[in-house]
Amino acid sequence: MSEQAYLVLLALAEEPRHGYGIVQAVTAMSDDRVRLGAGTLYGILDRLVEAGYTEASGEVVVDGRLRRYYRLNPDGMAALAAETARLTDLASLARRVLAARPSSRPALGSA
Amino acid sequence: MRGLERSAAFWLRAYPPAWREERADEVTAVLLDLAPDGARRLDARTALNLLRGGVATRWRQTPPVHVYLAYRMFDVRVPVQYREWVRQDITGPGHLRRNLSGRLWLFVFTMYNGIAAGFPAATVLWWTAMAVALTACLLLVRPEVAVRRRLQRHVRRRARDEPRDVGGYVWVRRPRERVMAEPGARVLVVLLAVGAVAWSVAAVLAPTRLSAVSCGPACSELVAVPRDAQLLVTAPLAAAAAVGLAVAVAVARRCRRLLAAAPAQPARRLVGLAPHAGIAVALWTVVIVAAALAEVTGEWVLSLSALAGPVCLVLLPSALAVWWHARTWGGLALVDLCRVAWTGRPVTVDELDTDLVRAVALEAR
Numbered sequence: 001m002s003e004q005a006y007l008v009l010l011a012l013a014e015e016p017r018h019g020y021g022i023v024q025a026v027t028a029m030s031d032d033r034v035r036l037g038a039g040t041l042y043g044i045l046d047r048l049v050e051a052g053y054t055e056a057s058g059e060v061v062v063d064g065r066l067r068r069y070y071r072l073n074p075d076g077m078a079a080l081a082a083e084t085a086r087l088t089d090l091a092s093l094a095r096r097v098l099a100a101r102p103s104s105r106p107a108l109g110s111a
Numbered sequence: 112m113r114g115l116e117r118s119a120a121f122w123l124r125a126y127p128p129a130w131r132e133e134r135a136d137e138v139t140a141v142l143l144d145l146a147p148d149g150a151r152r153l154d155a156r157t158a159l160n161l162l163r164g165g166v167a168t169r170w171r172q173t174p175p176v177h178v179y180l181a182y183r184m185f186d187v188r189v190p191v192q193y194r195e196w197v198r199q200d201i202t203g204p205g206h207l208r209r210n211l212s213g214r215l216w217l218f219v220f221t222m223y224n225g226i227a228a229g230f231p232a233a234t235v236l237w238w239t240a241m242a243v244a245l246t247a248c249l250l251l252v253r254p255e256v257a258v259r260r261r262l263q264r265h266v267r268r269r270a271r272d273e274p275r276d277v278g279g280y281v282w283v284r285r286p287r288e289r290v291m292a293e294p295g296a297r298v299l300v301v302l303l304a305v306g307a308v309a310w311s312v313a314a315v316l317a318p319t320r321l322s323a324v325s326c327g328p329a330c331s332e333l334v335a336v337p338r339d340a341q342l343l344v345t346a347p348l349a350a351a352a353a354v355g356l357a358v359a360v361a362v363a364r365r366c367r368r369l370l371a372a373a374p375a376q377p378a379r380r381l382v383g384l385a386p387h388a389g390i391a392v393a394l395w396t397v398v399i400v401a402a403a404l405a406e407v408t409g410e411w412v413l414s415l416s417a418l419a420g421p422v423c424l425v426l427l428p429s430a431l432a433v434w435w436h437a438r439t440w441g442g443l444a445l446v447d448l449c450r451v452a453w454t455g456r457p458v459t460v461d462e463l464d465t466d467l468v469r470a471v472a473l474e475a476r
Contacts, residue, residue, distance in 0.1 A: 013278035037157055038141050039164025042134065046168065065140035 001083050005044045009053065009072065009080045016071035019045075022087045043050055045070060053079050115143060118152035125165025127172060129199050129278055148193045172196045183213035186264070194266050195278035196448040198467065207254070210261075226262045244398050250391035253382075256288065262467050280467045286380040292437035295385045295445030298392055303427040305396050309403035310420035314344050317413035320350045335412040342418065351421035352428075359428030362452045366436040369451045373443060373458040383446060 001009075004026070009023035011017055013078075022045075023036045048054040057069045064087030072080070119142045123135055142153065153161070172192040174182070181187040182197070189197050200209065225234045254314055275281065322336040385391070405411040433448045447458045 019137060019145040023141070023145065032263070037160030037164075038138055038145065039157075039160035041340075042138055043164045043167055065138040067140060067142060068137045096237070 001079075002044075004036060004040060004088075005048065006062060006080075006083055008036075008041070008044050008048065009076060009083075011055055012070055012072040013077065013080055016069045016070050018067035020067070020072070046075065051079075053078075114151040115146055115153070118158075119143070121298045122153055122158045122161040123165070125162045125169075127165075127169050127199065129195065130168055130172075133279065136211040148149060149371050149403050153469070161199050180267075183209075184216055188265055188269075197265045198262065198277050201265065202258055206258065207249075207327055232443050240398055240401065243394050247391040247394035247398070250387040250394070251385055252387045253288075259267055259464070259466055261464060266467060267465070276470060277467065279470050281470050282465050283468055284463040284465045287378055287461040288380050288382045289461065291381045291383060292440070292443040292445050293434070296430065296434040296437040296448060298377035298388065300427070302395055302399075303423050303430050304400050305358060305399050306419060306423035307427045309400050310416040310423060312407040313403035313416035314348060314420045316339070317416060320417075338413070344413075347409075347417075347421050351424040355425040355428040359432045360426065361431065362429040363432040364467060365451055365455050366448070369455075370436060370440045370443065370447070373440070373447060374460050376444075377446065378463045379461045381442070397424065399423065444458045 004080065005028045007029060009021055010029060011022050017025060019038070019041060023055060026036055028033055045054065049056075049070075052073070054070045054072055057071040059066060059068045061067070114138060120135070123131055123138060126134075145157070146153065172193070173179070173196060174189050178189050178193065185398065200206065227236070228234065235248050248416045256444055260416060265279060267282065268275060317337045318338055320338050323331045323332050324334055324336075326332050401412075401413055406413055406416050433452050437443065437445075443458075451458060
């Protein structure tokens with residue numbers, strides 16, 4: 001799962017959101033680091049819907065603009081939990097490796 | 112804002128039509144929300160992003176090469192995840208061109224021969240005749256029926272674990288459309304009459320015929336020789352006409368006996384001929400007369416007429432009998448008369464046909 005897809009899942013885990021809402025939530029969660037374009041967003045949404053992780057949950061029209069809401073279903077929640085566990089394991093592994101690294105080890109190739 | 116919407120619509124064309132149909136409004140709204148105030152068109156980054164997304168979406172929905180070629184060249188059903196792609200391929204604009212171009216490999220050797228021989232006049236003539244005949248065949252078929260049959264073959268659910276709907280489309284039952292007996296039989300009579308007259312005349316008048324001559328021990332070849340005995344042609348033609356009359360009497364008797372007891376057809380809707388059937392009949396007439404003329408003038412050796420003339424003469428009286436009964440008994444389909452005339456079995460009751468319609472349209476019904 002890409003970082004962008006993970007962030008979209010996180011945004012939908014909070015509450016059902018429409019496309020623009022997802023973009024805003026992802027931007028806020030990533031401190032303005034990840035800015036989803038419409039093409040990327042709908043590529044991710046298509047794949048998530050295909051995988052059965054999310055589904056459209058309703059439509060409203062605001063100022064003549066169609067907003068379709070998406071929500072996470074139990075499969076999506078499970079996938080998010082599994083991915084989070086995987087990332088946590090990875091991070092703790094990284095911490096262990098970095099902690100075990102001797103601090104005064106000379107760099108390779110230096111005299 | 113209108114300029115921005117137009118720009119969005121332009122770049123959204125990167126996506127497949129069905130995807131656009133479903134999502135364009137929603138994505139346009141997101142694009143308008145994301146665009147800075149006063150923007151008149153999408154910026155390059157957004158446009159590229161849409162282009163990439165559109166290509167990726169098309170790529171995801173398109174079957175791999177081996178599946179594509181098997182479908183396109185041999186009409187093999189594609190796996191279930193590509194049903195939506197097949198539905199678009201069969202119903203989308205240009206479906207006839209795609210369908211026909213997929214069969215072009217059948218003509219590879221013919222085309223190679225033509226090219227290798229430097230397009231001799233005879234080859235060009237043959238291709239023209241074939242193209243006209245093919246066009247005439249296509250004009251006799253209702254386009255929407257051809258599409259429906261292909262959908263039934265490629266998109267219909269065959270197993271229980273396959274999904275019921277195909278990208279927002281569902282299967283419904285609808286009456287079976289059948290061509291009315293009278294206009295259908297009339298076309299049959301016209302074509303057989305043209306064939307019988309043109310080819311019989313050609314068979315009688317053709318100046319040359321095929322003959323097997325010996326070219327040494329255990330060898331013989333077919334060569335064109337001048338016509339000699341006229342009786343060899345006229346006798347079979349007369350016999351064919353006599354047989355045709357006898358068969359027509361039997362066909363008329365079958366029609367009288369079985370058509371009176373034709374069952375009601377609740378699942379049927381009678382339709383007229385295809386919209387361009389008149390043009391198709393005219394084209395067939397041209398092809399038949401041209402082929403007959405080629406033999407009369409000696410351009411071709413007597414061959415097709417010797418066979419097609421008698422065949423038309425055998426069938427024409429029966430076709431006339433069928434046409435006459437079609438006029439007498441209203442409310443019948445051509446298929447009923449053909450079945451009764453050809454097999455002598457009673458008319459069968461049609462079952463309902465199926466059709467793939469948009470789920471939204473179904474709700475509105």
